Amino acid sequence: MPPSIPNAASSAVSAVTHCTWSSIAASTNRSIITSQCHRIAGFSTTASRPRFTKSRRKFRLWINGAGSVFKKHKPDGPNYLKPMTGAASPGLHPFPINPFYRSHPVLDEKARETVWRKVMQEGEPIKAVSAEFGIDINRVAAIVRLKEVEKDWEIKGKKLARPYARAMLSMLPTSSLGAQYQNKPYEAINEVHVHPYTMQQIYWPTSESRHFTREDAAKAFHKDMLSADKRVPHPELIQMEKNLLNGMSPHDAAAEFKKAVMESEQEAAEKQVAKAEREEKYLTRVKSKRFEFRFKQYNSENVGPQGKNRKTVGWRYGAPYYDRQKDHQIKIPTSVP
Amino acid sequence: MVVKIRLARFGRRNAPFYNIVIAHARTARNSKPLEVIGTYDPMPKADPYDDSGKLHKDIKIDTIRAKYWIGVGAQPSEPVWRMFAMLGIIEPQFKKSERREPPPLPETIKQQLIAQAKQKKQN
Numbered sequence: 001m002p003p004s005i006p007n008a009a010s011s012a013v014s015a016v017t018h019c020t021w022s023s024i025a026a027s028t029n030r031s032i033i034t035s036q037c038h039r040i041a042g043f044s045t046t047a048s049r050p051r052f053t054k055s056r057r058k059f060r061l062w063i064n065g066a067g068s069v070f071k072k073h074k075p076d077g078p079n080y081l082k083p084m085t086g087a088a089s090p091g092l093h094p095f096p097i098n099p100f101y102r103s104h105p106v107l108d109e110k111a112r113e114t115v116w117r118k119v120m121q122e123g124e125p126i127k128a129v130s131a132e133f134g135i136d137i138n139r140v141a142a143i144v145r146l147k148e149v150e151k152d153w154e155i156k157g158k159k160l161a162r163p164y165a166r167a168m169l170s171m172l173p174t175s176s177l178g179a180q181y182q183n184k185p186y187e188a189i190n191e192v193h194v195h196p197y198t199m200q201q202i203y204w205p206t207s208e209s210r211h212f213t214r215e216d217a218a219k220a221f222h223k224d225m226l227s228a229d230k231r232v233p234h235p236e237l238i239q240m241e242k243n244l245l246n247g248m249s250p251h252d253a254a255a256e257f258k259k260a261v262m263e264s265e266q267e268a269a270e271k272q273v274a275k276a277e278r279e280e281k282y283l284t285r286v287k288s289k290r291f292e293f294r295f296k297q298y299n300s301e302n303v304g305p306q307g308k309n310r311k312t313v314g315w316r317y318g319a320p321y322y323d324r325q326k327d328h329q330i331k332i333p334t335s336v337p
Numbered sequence: 338m339v340v341k342i343r344l345a346r347f348g349r350r351n352a353p354f355y356n357i358v359i360a361h362a363r364t365a366r367n368s369k370p371l372e373v374i375g376t377y378d379p380m381p382k383a384d385p386y387d388d389s390g391k392l393h394k395d396i397k398i399d400t401i402r403a404k405y406w407i408g409v410g411a412q413p414s415e416p417v418w419r420m421f422a423m424l425g426i427i428e429p430q431f432k433k434s435e436r437r438e439p440p441p442l443p444e445t446i447k448q449q450l451i452a453q454a455k456q457k458k459q460n
Contacts, residue, residue, distance in 0.1 A: 286423040291381050292393040295424055300374050300399035313397050314356040314376040315347035317369045323349075337385035 075170050078103060092173060105175040107135070107143070107186065109165075114179050115140055116147035125265040127234060128258055133177055134185025137233050145336070190232045197221045236260040338363055342406055342421075343414040344377060345370065353379055357398060357417060359406050374402045377420070400424060 063071060073079045080103070081096040095101050107115075111133075118129045119140065126144070130137045153160060177183050204220045206212050218225040229238050240257040244250065282297040303312040308319060315321070322328045339362040346366065348354030355377040358370035375398035383392055403426055407413070413421055415430065422429040442450075 284424060290392070292391065293420075293423055294393050294395050295400075295420075296395065296397045298375060298397045298399050300372065300402050303373070312373070313399075314373045315345075315354065 073171050078171060078173050103173060105173040106169070107139075108169060108174040108176050111175065111177040112143050112147060114177050115143045118179070119144045120148070125258075125261045127236070127261040127265060130189055131234055131237060131257070131261070133183055134187060134189055136187055136189050139187075190234050190237060192228050192232050195221075195225070195231070197225055236264065340371070340406070340409075340411040341414060342374075342403070342411050342417045344416055355379065357396075357420075359402075359411060362412075372402065372406075374399045374406070377416075396420060398424070400426065 070079060070081065078091065078094070080091060080094045083093045083096050083099050092103050093099060093101060094103050115129060115133065115135065118124045118132075119126060126137060126140050129135070130140045135143075150160065175186055177186075198221050200221070202220055206216075214227040214229055218227040229235060232238070236257050239260065240253050243253040243256060248256075279296075284295040284297075286293045286295065298313050300313065303309050308316065340359060341362045342357065342359055343366075344355040345358050345360075346353055346355055356370075356373050357375040357377055359372040359374060360368070360370035364370075375396065378395045381392035381394055383390070398420070403421060403424075407421070407427060413427070418427065418430045421427045
């Protein structure tokens with residue numbers, strides 16, 4: 001297929017108008033008029049000549065030949081280019097010259113619905129759902145939150161971008177869940193956050209007879225440091241494994257795990273309620289015609305002896321505020337209100 | 338020199354933010370004050386997940402220090418006065434009151450006036 005030249009007709013028309021305009025302006029010699037016709041370049045509605053470059057030509061040859069399978073995507077799964085260098089799993093690398101970028105499977109619509117149903121309708125704790133399906137706690141929470149928004153929109157009659165979601169999911173590798181049977185874990189859920197205190201190398205002499213546990217290791221790093229067993233997202237899973245090792249039946253161990261997880265969620269909820277109550281205690285609400293004024297009690301003696309404590313209220317004097325510095329302009333929220 | 342309780346404007350263009358400060362009256366607005374006792378964010382905000390259209394304004398204030406400074410004679414500026422009045426620290430500057438009716442005229446004067454009016458009509 002030869003490259004088409006758009007606006008061929010309109011460019012001819014514009015050339016004619018240019019000539020007429022210049023003929024009125026000059027109106028002396030025919031040869032001058034024609035030469036001016038060629039020289040006028042001030043304003044033109046003519047589209048620039050599309051360049052048919054070598055790379056474009058090569059791309060066209062490829063897409064009509066070997067690459068014709070990539071013209072339209074295949075339904076149900078990704079249709080990525082083959083990696084140029086040897087990669088472990090072909091078909092999961094969307095960028096052919098970057099073998100390190102792997103496209104991870106996303107949870108499909110049904111899986112997300114299952115997670116939402118388990119949490120919101122069956123009332124299971126988020127941690128239990130996370131452990132059951134091997135999905136990170138944060139991801140479970142995010143799924144539930146977004147599903148809630150979706151349901152809310154449906155009730156309000158807002159239109160959802162279903163065709164877009166369907167198209168995206170059909171192009172990406174997906175992972176599904178079966179609520180009835182045992183699933184392969186979706187991702188690692190019990191990763192320990194690398195605390196900066198643990199990044200140091202310490203020479204810590206101990207006697208050979210001493211039983212040096214994770215608790216001791218944590219204390220070696222810092223006096224307030226918790227052990228890795230307590231810092232993981234699911235310490236209850238560790239307890240469950242310990243119970244199993246001690247000879248408890250799997251059924252009982254699972255029941256105990258569920259109980260512990262429920263208690264921990266209850267505790268977290270109570271903490272949140274207590275925090276809200278504490279904040280409300282120091283808050284005075286005054287309603288005016290248009291706004292509610294919220295006066296929060298504050299101890300102005302928090303400024304410290306130098307008056308530069310970080311906890312102090314308000315704009316600080318004599319301290320630079322870097323909000324317009326290049327590195328400080330990241331405005332992505334880091335928490336969910 | 339008079340000690341004032343007033344606002345010091347910080348923040349950015351179109352994004353004001355005020356410190357509620359104790360300062361000598363003749364010092365510059367944003368100069369270092371004697372004390373910062375709170376902040377006032379005049380930009381109305383909605384609560385997260387609340388689309389009812391209700392807005393609120395956040396004020397942080399150390400009421401104990403505010404009462405102390407009022408007690409020793411610091412003079413609040415008008416906006417600060419309004420805020421303190423909302424908290425009940427001081428009386429409102431401008432009280433809303435009922436419309437005043439003039440006291441009724443004594444009977445004798447009333448009759449005189451009526452007689453005068455009648456005479457005018459006859460003329």
